[in-house]
Protein backbone atom coordinates (compact mmCIF):
# COMPACT_ATOMS: atom_id res chain seq x y z
CA UNK A 19 0.00 0.00 0.00
CA UNK A 20 2.92 2.33 0.60
CA UNK A 21 4.03 1.93 -3.03
CA UNK A 22 0.45 2.26 -4.35
CA UNK A 23 0.02 5.45 -2.29
CA UNK A 24 3.26 6.84 -3.77
CA UNK A 25 2.13 5.98 -7.30
CA UNK A 26 -1.27 7.62 -6.81
CA UNK A 27 0.30 10.85 -5.58
CA UNK A 28 2.64 10.85 -8.57
CA UNK A 29 -0.27 10.07 -10.92
CA UNK A 30 -2.21 13.11 -9.69
CA UNK A 31 0.81 15.42 -9.88
CA UNK A 32 1.61 14.22 -13.42
CA UNK A 33 -1.93 15.28 -14.41
CA UNK A 34 -1.45 18.79 -12.99
CA UNK A 35 -2.50 18.57 -9.33
CA UNK A 36 -0.62 21.05 -7.13
CA UNK A 37 -1.32 19.07 -3.94
CA UNK A 38 -2.38 15.48 -3.19
CA UNK A 39 -3.28 13.88 0.13
CA UNK A 40 -4.92 10.75 1.50
CA UNK A 41 -7.71 10.57 4.10
CA UNK A 42 -8.85 7.20 5.42
CA UNK A 43 -11.87 5.87 7.28
CA UNK A 44 -9.70 6.13 10.42
CA UNK A 45 -8.54 9.72 9.86
CA UNK A 46 -12.12 10.77 8.97
CA UNK A 47 -13.76 8.91 11.87
CA UNK A 48 -16.20 10.98 13.90
CA UNK A 49 -16.53 13.52 11.09
CA UNK A 50 -19.80 14.96 9.74
CA UNK A 51 -21.97 13.02 7.23
CA UNK A 52 -20.17 14.55 4.25
CA UNK A 53 -17.00 12.70 5.34
CA UNK A 54 -18.69 9.27 5.45
CA UNK A 55 -16.97 7.84 2.39
CA UNK A 56 -18.51 4.39 2.91
CA UNK A 57 -21.94 5.92 2.23
CA UNK A 58 -20.74 6.61 -1.31
CA UNK A 59 -18.78 3.38 -1.81
CA UNK A 60 -19.58 0.45 0.49
CA UNK A 61 -16.26 -0.94 1.67
CA UNK A 62 -14.42 2.33 1.07
CA UNK A 63 -11.12 2.57 2.95
CA UNK A 64 -9.63 5.84 1.74
CA UNK A 65 -10.14 9.03 -0.25
CA UNK A 66 -7.53 10.63 -2.48
CA UNK A 67 -7.90 14.40 -2.19
CA UNK A 68 -6.26 16.80 -4.63
CA UNK A 69 -6.21 20.40 -5.81
CA UNK A 70 -5.62 22.12 -9.14
CA UNK A 71 -4.66 25.81 -9.23
CA UNK A 72 -6.67 28.51 -10.97
CA UNK A 73 -4.78 30.94 -13.19
CA UNK A 74 -3.67 33.82 -10.90
CA UNK A 75 -3.16 36.13 -13.90
CA UNK A 76 -6.89 36.21 -14.58
CA UNK A 77 -7.97 37.16 -11.05
CA UNK A 78 -7.11 40.89 -11.07
CA UNK A 79 -8.92 41.58 -14.38
CA UNK A 80 -11.95 39.73 -13.00
CA UNK A 81 -11.99 41.70 -9.74
CA UNK A 82 -11.39 45.01 -11.56
CA UNK A 83 -14.38 44.31 -13.87
CA UNK A 84 -12.12 44.37 -16.90
CA UNK A 85 -12.53 40.74 -17.99
CA UNK A 86 -15.10 38.30 -16.60
CA UNK A 87 -15.07 35.63 -19.26
CA UNK A 88 -11.38 34.62 -19.11
CA UNK A 89 -11.56 33.71 -15.42
CA UNK A 90 -14.91 31.99 -15.91
CA UNK A 91 -13.41 29.88 -18.71
CA UNK A 92 -10.38 29.05 -16.57
CA UNK A 93 -12.70 28.02 -13.73
CA UNK A 94 -14.77 25.78 -16.04
CA UNK A 95 -11.65 24.27 -17.62
CA UNK A 96 -10.04 23.61 -14.22
CA UNK A 97 -13.21 21.95 -12.94
CA UNK A 98 -13.07 19.79 -16.07
CA UNK A 99 -9.46 18.80 -15.34
CA UNK A 100 -10.31 17.94 -11.73
CA UNK A 101 -13.33 15.85 -12.77
CA UNK A 102 -11.26 14.19 -15.50
CA UNK A 103 -8.52 13.22 -13.06
CA UNK A 104 -11.14 11.83 -10.64
CA UNK A 105 -12.56 9.64 -13.39
CA UNK A 106 -9.19 8.48 -14.78
CA UNK A 107 -7.70 7.73 -11.39
CA UNK A 108 -10.76 5.82 -10.20
CA UNK A 109 -10.69 3.67 -13.38
CA UNK A 110 -6.94 3.11 -12.96
CA UNK A 111 -7.55 1.86 -9.42
CA UNK A 112 -10.52 -0.27 -10.55
CA UNK A 113 -8.24 -2.02 -13.02
CA UNK A 114 -5.72 -2.71 -10.31
CA UNK A 115 -8.45 -4.51 -8.37
CA UNK A 116 -9.53 -1.70 -6.03
CA UNK A 117 -13.11 -0.63 -6.73
CA UNK A 118 -13.20 3.17 -6.67
CA UNK A 119 -15.66 6.00 -7.31
CA UNK A 120 -14.87 9.41 -8.82
CA UNK A 121 -16.40 12.52 -7.26
CA UNK A 122 -17.34 15.49 -9.41
CA UNK A 123 -15.64 18.68 -8.19
CA UNK A 124 -18.94 20.53 -7.82
CA UNK A 125 -22.71 20.41 -8.32
CA UNK A 126 -23.42 17.16 -6.38
CA UNK A 127 -25.77 17.76 -3.42
CA UNK A 128 -27.35 15.58 -0.75
CA UNK A 129 -31.07 14.95 -1.16
CA UNK A 130 -31.50 14.04 2.54
CA UNK A 131 -30.84 17.56 3.85
CA UNK A 132 -33.92 19.36 5.35
CA UNK A 133 -34.15 21.71 2.35
CA UNK A 134 -33.10 19.01 -0.14
CA UNK A 135 -30.60 19.93 -2.83
CA UNK A 136 -31.32 23.64 -2.27
CA UNK A 137 -29.32 23.38 0.98
CA UNK A 138 -26.34 22.65 -1.29
CA UNK A 139 -24.78 20.22 1.20
CA UNK A 140 -22.30 18.12 -0.78
CA UNK A 141 -22.44 14.34 -0.84
CA UNK A 142 -18.74 14.35 0.06
CA UNK A 143 -17.04 17.50 1.31
CA UNK A 144 -13.90 18.12 -0.70
CA UNK A 145 -12.99 20.79 1.85
CA UNK A 146 -13.07 18.46 4.85
CA UNK A 147 -11.09 15.77 3.06
CA UNK A 148 -8.57 18.37 1.89
CA UNK A 149 -7.79 19.83 5.32
CA UNK A 150 -7.69 16.41 6.99
CA UNK A 151 -5.27 15.07 4.39
CA UNK A 152 -2.95 18.10 4.38
CA UNK A 153 -3.84 19.75 1.06
CA UNK A 154 -4.31 23.09 2.82
CA UNK A 155 -5.71 24.82 5.91
CA UNK A 156 -9.11 26.24 6.62
CA UNK A 157 -9.08 30.01 6.27
CA UNK A 158 -11.47 32.06 8.36
CA UNK A 159 -13.68 32.06 5.25
CA UNK A 160 -14.10 28.28 5.45
CA UNK A 161 -12.35 27.99 2.10
CA UNK A 162 -9.31 25.72 1.85
CA UNK A 163 -6.23 27.89 1.53
CA UNK A 164 -2.90 26.68 0.17
CA UNK A 165 0.60 28.03 0.75
CA UNK A 166 1.29 28.57 -2.95
CA UNK A 167 -2.04 29.44 -4.56
CA UNK A 168 -4.10 30.72 -1.65
CA UNK A 169 -7.77 29.80 -1.92
CA UNK A 170 -7.65 29.91 -5.73
CA UNK A 171 -7.77 26.16 -6.21
CA UNK A 172 -10.39 23.65 -7.33
CA UNK A 173 -10.62 20.55 -5.15
CA UNK A 174 -11.46 17.00 -6.16
CA UNK A 175 -11.34 13.47 -4.79
CA UNK A 176 -11.63 9.77 -5.50
CA UNK A 177 -13.12 7.31 -2.99
CA UNK A 178 -11.42 3.93 -3.05
CA UNK A 179 -11.50 0.52 -1.42
CA UNK A 180 -7.67 0.51 -1.36
CA UNK A 181 -6.33 0.84 2.21
CA UNK A 182 -3.93 3.65 1.32
CA UNK A 183 -1.47 5.25 3.73
CA UNK A 184 -2.96 8.48 5.19
CA UNK A 185 -1.26 11.87 5.07
CA UNK A 186 -1.39 14.20 8.06
CA UNK A 187 -2.94 17.69 8.25
CA UNK A 188 -0.55 20.62 7.77
CA UNK A 189 0.76 22.17 11.01
CA UNK A 190 -1.52 25.01 12.14
CA UNK A 191 1.57 27.18 12.62
CA UNK A 192 1.91 27.23 8.81
CA UNK A 193 -1.61 28.59 8.24
CA UNK A 194 -1.21 32.04 6.64
CA UNK A 195 -4.76 33.14 7.56
CA UNK A 196 -4.33 36.12 9.88
CA UNK A 197 -8.09 36.74 10.13
CA UNK A 198 -7.79 39.88 7.99
CA UNK A 199 -11.53 39.45 7.23
CA UNK A 200 -11.12 40.65 3.65
CA UNK A 201 -12.99 37.52 2.54
CA UNK A 202 -15.98 38.73 4.57
CA UNK A 203 -15.64 42.30 3.35
CA UNK A 204 -15.69 41.08 -0.26
CA UNK A 205 -18.85 39.00 0.23
CA UNK A 206 -21.99 40.96 -0.58
CA UNK A 207 -24.19 38.14 0.71
CA UNK A 208 -22.90 38.02 4.30
CA UNK A 209 -22.49 34.24 4.19
CA UNK A 210 -19.73 34.13 6.80
CA UNK A 211 -20.62 34.88 10.40
CA UNK A 212 -18.33 37.40 12.06
CA UNK A 213 -18.96 36.08 15.57
CA UNK A 214 -19.73 32.37 15.32
CA UNK A 215 -17.42 29.48 14.53
CA UNK A 216 -17.92 26.01 13.12
CA UNK A 217 -15.73 23.35 14.69
CA UNK A 218 -15.22 20.03 12.91
CA UNK A 219 -13.49 16.99 14.35
CA UNK A 220 -12.15 14.20 12.17
CA UNK A 221 -9.95 11.39 13.40
CA UNK A 222 -9.13 13.16 16.66
CA UNK A 223 -8.04 16.36 14.91
CA UNK A 224 -10.07 19.54 15.22
CA UNK A 225 -10.52 22.29 12.62
CA UNK A 226 -12.46 25.54 12.70
CA UNK A 227 -13.69 28.34 10.47
CA UNK A 228 -16.33 31.05 10.59
CA UNK A 229 -19.83 29.65 10.67
CA UNK A 230 -21.66 29.82 7.37
CA UNK A 231 -25.11 31.32 7.59
CA UNK A 232 -27.80 30.10 5.14
CA UNK A 233 -26.19 28.84 1.93
CA UNK A 234 -29.05 30.57 0.13
CA UNK A 235 -27.04 33.76 0.71
CA UNK A 236 -24.27 32.52 -1.55
CA UNK A 237 -26.80 31.03 -3.99
CA UNK A 238 -28.50 34.42 -4.27
CA UNK A 239 -25.30 36.38 -4.91
CA UNK A 240 -22.81 33.86 -6.32
CA UNK A 241 -25.68 32.50 -8.44
CA UNK A 242 -25.74 35.91 -10.09
CA UNK A 243 -29.37 36.82 -9.29
CA UNK A 244 -28.20 39.94 -7.55
CA UNK A 245 -24.79 41.47 -6.85
CA UNK A 246 -24.96 45.03 -5.57
CA UNK A 247 -23.15 45.25 -2.23
CA UNK A 248 -25.53 46.52 0.53
CA UNK A 249 -23.52 49.77 0.70
CA UNK A 250 -24.15 50.34 -3.02
CA UNK A 251 -20.55 51.27 -3.92
CA UNK A 252 -19.57 48.16 -5.86
CA UNK A 253 -21.13 44.99 -7.20
CA UNK A 254 -20.18 41.51 -8.30
CA UNK A 255 -20.37 40.83 -12.03
CA UNK A 256 -24.14 40.37 -11.64
CA UNK A 257 -26.22 43.20 -13.09
CA UNK A 258 -28.95 42.42 -10.52
CA UNK A 259 -29.62 45.10 -7.91
CA UNK A 260 -32.22 43.32 -5.79
CA UNK A 261 -31.85 44.12 -2.10
CA UNK A 262 -29.89 41.52 -0.12
CA UNK A 263 -31.98 40.60 2.95
CA UNK A 264 -30.51 40.81 6.43
CA UNK A 265 -32.13 37.66 7.83
CA UNK A 266 -31.57 34.09 6.63
CA UNK A 267 -35.31 33.40 6.53
CA UNK A 268 -35.87 36.06 3.87
CA UNK A 269 -33.49 34.53 1.34
CA UNK A 270 -35.75 31.79 -0.06
CA UNK A 271 -38.40 34.22 -1.42
CA UNK A 272 -35.60 36.48 -2.62
CA UNK A 273 -33.96 33.62 -4.53
CA UNK A 274 -37.29 32.59 -6.08
CA UNK A 275 -37.91 36.14 -7.27
CA UNK A 276 -34.31 36.44 -8.44
CA UNK A 277 -34.43 33.23 -10.49
CA UNK A 278 -37.56 34.42 -12.34
CA UNK A 279 -35.93 37.71 -13.27
CA UNK A 280 -32.62 36.07 -14.14
CA UNK A 281 -34.28 33.72 -16.62
CA UNK A 282 -35.71 36.71 -18.52
CA UNK A 283 -32.50 38.74 -18.75
CA UNK A 284 -30.55 38.71 -22.01
CA UNK A 285 -27.97 35.90 -22.22
CA UNK A 286 -24.42 36.83 -21.32
CA UNK A 287 -21.25 35.57 -22.98
CA UNK A 288 -20.00 32.15 -21.85
CA UNK A 289 -21.72 30.50 -18.90
CA UNK A 290 -22.27 26.88 -17.95
CA UNK A 291 -25.10 24.53 -17.00
CA UNK A 292 -25.86 23.80 -13.34
CA UNK A 293 -28.24 21.17 -11.97
CA UNK A 294 -30.20 23.71 -9.89
CA UNK A 295 -30.82 25.93 -12.91
CA UNK A 296 -32.92 23.94 -15.39
CA UNK A 297 -33.66 25.89 -18.55
CA UNK A 298 -31.03 28.59 -18.26
CA UNK A 299 -27.28 28.76 -17.86
CA UNK A 300 -25.36 30.18 -14.91
CA UNK A 301 -22.62 32.74 -15.36
CA UNK A 302 -19.72 33.16 -12.97
CA UNK A 303 -20.21 36.53 -11.31
CA UNK A 304 -18.62 36.18 -7.86
CA UNK A 305 -16.21 33.85 -6.03
CA UNK A 306 -14.74 36.96 -4.40
CA UNK A 307 -14.02 35.27 -1.05
CA UNK A 308 -11.89 32.71 -2.89
CA UNK A 309 -10.18 35.09 -5.29
CA UNK A 310 -9.26 37.73 -2.70
CA UNK A 311 -7.43 35.24 -0.47
CA UNK A 312 -3.81 35.27 -1.62
CA UNK A 313 -1.03 34.04 0.70
CA UNK A 314 0.52 37.54 0.71
CA UNK A 315 -1.44 40.08 2.74
CA UNK A 316 -0.38 42.94 0.45
CA UNK A 317 -1.89 41.14 -2.53
CA UNK A 318 -5.12 40.50 -0.60
CA UNK A 319 -5.39 44.20 0.20
CA UNK A 320 -4.61 45.16 -3.37
CA UNK A 321 -7.28 42.79 -4.68
CA UNK A 322 -9.87 44.08 -2.21
CA UNK A 323 -9.11 47.66 -3.30
CA UNK A 324 -9.56 46.58 -6.94
CA UNK A 325 -12.97 45.18 -6.07
CA UNK A 326 -14.05 48.26 -4.11
CA UNK A 327 -13.05 50.53 -6.98
CA UNK A 328 -14.42 48.31 -9.75
CA UNK A 329 -17.80 50.03 -9.92
CA UNK A 330 -21.26 48.65 -10.46
CA UNK A 331 -22.22 46.32 -13.30
CA UNK A 332 -24.99 47.07 -15.80
CA UNK A 333 -26.35 44.87 -18.53
CA UNK A 334 -27.00 46.14 -22.06
CA UNK A 335 -29.86 44.84 -24.19
CA UNK A 336 -27.44 42.54 -26.09
CA UNK A 337 -26.47 40.85 -22.79
CA UNK A 338 -23.05 42.48 -22.50
CA UNK A 339 -21.91 43.87 -19.14
CA UNK A 340 -20.34 47.23 -18.36
CA UNK A 341 -18.98 48.55 -15.05
CA UNK A 342 -19.87 52.17 -14.28
CA UNK A 343 -20.01 54.44 -11.24
CA UNK A 344 -22.89 53.90 -8.78
CA UNK A 345 -24.38 57.26 -9.86
CA UNK A 346 -24.30 56.36 -13.56
CA UNK A 347 -25.84 52.98 -12.74
CA UNK A 348 -28.72 54.65 -10.89
CA UNK A 349 -29.35 56.93 -13.88
CA UNK A 350 -29.24 53.99 -16.30
CA UNK A 351 -31.74 51.97 -14.22
CA UNK A 352 -34.07 54.96 -13.89
CA UNK A 353 -34.14 55.28 -17.68
CA UNK A 354 -35.26 51.70 -18.33
CA UNK A 355 -38.84 50.78 -19.19
CA UNK A 356 -40.73 49.25 -16.20
CA UNK A 357 -40.50 45.62 -17.38
CA UNK A 358 -36.77 45.76 -18.09
CA UNK A 359 -36.16 47.55 -14.80
CA UNK A 360 -38.02 44.79 -12.93
CA UNK A 361 -35.42 42.28 -14.16
CA UNK A 362 -32.75 44.04 -12.12
CA UNK A 363 -34.41 46.01 -9.29
CA UNK A 364 -37.03 45.17 -6.64
CA UNK A 365 -40.48 45.91 -8.02
CA UNK A 366 -41.17 48.51 -5.32
CA UNK A 367 -38.09 50.40 -6.53
CA UNK A 368 -38.75 49.79 -10.22
Ligand code: SF4
Nearest residue numbers: 157158195198199201
Ligand atom coordinates in the same frame (compact mmCIF):
# COMPACT_ATOMS: atom_id res chain seq x y z
S1 SF4 B 1 -9.13 36.66 3.34
FE1 SF4 B 1 -7.97 36.93 5.28
S2 SF4 B 1 -9.39 36.19 6.87
FE2 SF4 B 1 -10.20 35.46 4.95
S3 SF4 B 1 -9.40 33.39 4.80
FE3 SF4 B 1 -8.01 34.74 3.67
S4 SF4 B 1 -6.42 35.33 5.12
FE4 SF4 B 1 -8.13 34.46 6.30
Ligand code: SF4
Nearest residue numbers: 205236240304305307
Ligand atom coordinates in the same frame (compact mmCIF):
# COMPACT_ATOMS: atom_id res chain seq x y z
S1 SF4 C 1 -18.82 33.21 -3.62
FE1 SF4 C 1 -19.41 35.35 -3.38
S2 SF4 C 1 -21.45 35.28 -2.41
FE2 SF4 C 1 -20.56 33.27 -2.17
S3 SF4 C 1 -19.58 33.34 -0.16
FE3 SF4 C 1 -17.97 33.89 -1.65
S4 SF4 C 1 -18.03 36.11 -1.79
FE4 SF4 C 1 -19.93 35.46 -0.78
